[in-house]
Amino acid sequence: MCFVFLALLEFALVNSYMRKAGKYEKLSKCKEYLTAPILSDTEEFSPLDKNSNRFLQLEFYNSNMGLKIDKLSRFLFPSFFILFNSLYWSYYLWYLEE
Numbered sequence: 001m002c003f004v005f006l007a008l009l010e011f012a013l014v015n016s017y018m019r020k021a022g023k024y025e026k027l028s029k030c031k032e033y034l035t036a037p038i039l040s041d042t043e044e045f046s047p048l049d050k051n052s053n054r055f056l057q058l059e060f061y062n063s064n065m066g067l068k069i070d071k072l073s074r075f076l077f078p079s080f081f082i083l084f085n086s087l088y089w090s091y092y093l094w095y096l097e098e
Helices: 002-034 050-097
Strands: none
Touching: 002 050
């Protein structure tokens, strides 16, 4: 039961981080278009001003954090499940013999 609860908790946490990353991605794109100056044909525009760059950093941080949690849980959940089952069944079989 504990493993199911922790899996749901991990899913909610990763989903929250990825949703935040998507929000910051949309904000950076909106900020990019809203702050774009009107330029002549010879001028170039860099879409990464200071504010949209901050949104991109937040997007990268949140998506990276979500992926780290997901990758870590891919290793930890099966490891703890195998450890728990091996301890449980070894104790159960040993106790049954006595």
